[in-house]
Amino acid sequence: MKRNTWQREAVREALVTADGFVSAQSLHSTLRDGGSPIGLATVYRALSDLTDGGEADSLQSMEGEALYRACTSGGHHHHLICRNCGLTVEIEADAVETWATSVAAANGFTQPQHIVDVFGLCAACSRAAADQ
Amino acid sequence: MKRNTWQREAVREALVTADGFVSAQSLHSTLRDGGSPIGLATVYRALSDLTDGGEADSLQSMEGEALYRACTSGGHHHHLICRNCGLTVEIEADAVETWATSVAAANGFTQPQHIVDVFGLCAACSRAAADQ
DNA sequence: CTGATTTTGACAATCATTCTCAACTGCGCG
DNA sequence: CGCGCAGTTGAGAATGATTGTCAAAATCAG
Numbered sequence: 001m002k003r004n005t006w007q008r009e010a011v012r013e014a015l016v017t018a019d020g021f022v023s024a025q026s027l028h029s030t031l032r033d034g035g036s037p038i039g040l041a042t043v044y045r046a047l048s049d050l051t052d053g054g055e056a057d058s059l060q061s062m063e064g065e066a067l068y069r070a071c072t073s074g075g076h077h078h079h080l081i082c083r084n085c086g087l088t089v090e091i092e093a094d095a096v097e098t099w100a101t102s103v104a105a106a107n108g109f110t111q112p113q114h115i116v117d118v119f120g121l122c123a124a125c126s127r128a129a130a131d132q
Numbered sequence: 133m134k135r136n137t138w139q140r141e142a143v144r145e146a147l148v149t150a151d152g153f154v155s156a157q158s159l160h161s162t163l164r165d166g167g168s169p170i171g172l173a174t175v176y177r178a179l180s181d182l183t184d185g186g187e188a189d190s191l192q193s194m195e196g197e198a199l200y201r202a203c204t205s206g207g208h209h210h211h212l213i214c215r216n217c218g219l220t221v222e223i224e225a226d227a228v229e230t231w232a233t234s235v236a237a238a239n240g241f242t243q244p245q246h247i248v249d250v251f252g253l254c255a256a257c258s259r260a261a262a263d264q
Numbered sequence: 265c266t267g268a269t270t271t272t273g274a275c276a277a278t279c280a281t282t283c284t285c286a287a288c289t290g291c292g293c294g
Numbered sequence: 295c296g297c298g299c300a301g302t303t304g305a306g307a308a309t310g311a312t313t314g315t316c317a318a319a320a321t322c323a324g
Contacts, residue, residue, distance in 0.1 A: 003290055003301060025280070039304035044281065060192050062247075064312090065280065080239055089239050095231060100250050107212055107221050108255030115194075116248045118232050123240030135270060135321055157311075171273035176312065196281090197311065 007038050011046035012070070015056060020086030021067035021079075059117055082122035084129075091118075139170050143178035144202070147188060152218030153199035153211075191249055214254035216261075223250075 014027055014034075022030075028043045047068050050056040057071040059079065069088060071077075078096070080089040096116055104112035121129060146159055146166075154162075160175045179200050182188040189203040191211065201220060203209075210228070212221040228248055236244035253261060 001291085001301070005290075005302065007303070023280085037304090041282080041305085042303055045302085060196065062245075064192065064196070064198075066196075080236060080241060082241065083245075091235055093231070093235075096228060096248075099225065099227060103223055103225075104212060104250055104252045108258075109212060109214065109250075109252035110255075110258040112250055112252040113194075113215075114248070114250045116228075116246070118236055118241075118244055118246045120236045120241035120244040123242075126240070126242040133270075133322085137271065137321075139272075155311090169273090173274085173313080174272060177271085 007036075007042050008046050008049070010036055010038060011043055012050060012055070015047075015050070015068060015070040018069075018086075020088045021059065021061075021069045021081060022086065023061070023065045023067055025065070027068070059115075062119060078116045078118070080118045080120065082125055083119045084121055084125040087122045087124075139168075139174050140178050140181070142168055142170060143175055144182065144187070147179075147182070147200060147202040150201075150218075152220045153191065153193070153201045153213060154218065155193070155197045155199055157197070159200070191247075194251060210248045210250070212250045212252065214257055215251045216253055216257040219254045219256075 010031055011027065014031055015022070018027070018030070024040075024044050024047055027047070028038070028040050031038050031043065047056065047058070050070075051058045051068065054074065055070065056068050057079070058066055058068050061067050062083065067086075069079075071090070073090060076097070077090045078093055080091050081087070093116065096114075100114040100116070101112055104110070142163055143159065146163055147154070150159070150162070156176050156179055157172075159179070160170070160172050163170050163175065179188065179190070182202075183190050183200065187202065188200050189211070190198055190200050193199050194215065199218075201211075203222070205222060208229070209222045209224055212223050214220070225248065228246075232246040232248070233244055236242070
């Protein structure tokens with residue numbers, strides 16, 4: 001049976017509050033800084049539960065750590081992520097979906113899964129970078 | 133100055149010999165099994181040199197480890213990878229390139245980079261899976 | 265060959281993530 | 295309301311990939 005604990009809620013809320021992708025580690029520090037004595041292992045467990053349950057998305061940053069985000073649209077989608085501030089835009093890409101499926105089929109591959117993510121600098125960070 | 137050592141050559145050759153993506157770890161064991169007393173650190177160094185020099189591609193597997201492959205075409209391309217046997221097909225995808233660039237621009241993002249890889253089961257492994 | 269400089273490799277150090285396990289707690293039942 | 299127990303927590307250990315350290319060994323130009 002699945003229980004409701006304040007820890008799970010805290011993680012869910014922290015995820016929603018952060019408006020971009022965050023690593024499990026930084027989510028944990030944020031919670032600790034906010035006064036919760038929540039454990040790191042629990043944050044990881046809560047995050048993977050949320051991911052499994054479809055309430056959150058996860059992806060690997062270019063530096064290799066796993067990032068998480070509360071996902072707004074239930075369906076399948078991809079992301080455009082600012083590699084400086086973490087700001088994220090969800091993008092629909094039917095074109096890419098069908099391309100992936102057909103390129104897989106054309107080469108005899110079955111059960112295609114794909115990883116498609118775009119990283120860049122958002123408008124604000126681009127400006128900041130130009131200014132410096 | 134860059135020197136030529138048999139270790140670097142061994143890594144380059146092992147990479148070419150393997151016909152799909154391999155992890156640094158398994159490349160290391162392969163070399164050791166083949167009789168080379170090469171060190172793990174050296175394999176990692178050689179691989180990142182090759183990657184920097186454009187002689188190899190690297191990507192993150194779905195399990196989180198870094199995989200490497202000798203790349204045949206010099207240009208920018210993506211991959212279709214069998215998640216069972218590692219067989220890899222290089223795919224050109226101008227459509228995806230331009231899509232990524234334009235979707236980034238449309239949202240005010242600059243300096244777009246993208247990760248686009250397709251995993252699946254190759255024909256042989258699909259058959260094997262069906263048989264089991 | 266010689267000397268300077270790069271490279272190597274055993275091992276320690278890091279870092280994210282997962283595991284372990286005893287203590288704890290939400291929740292249904294009486 | 296109080297019990298009991300299965301799901302949950304959390305501190306710390308364990309894991310596993312990757313990177314750093316540094317003395318010893320190897321490379322290459324002259």
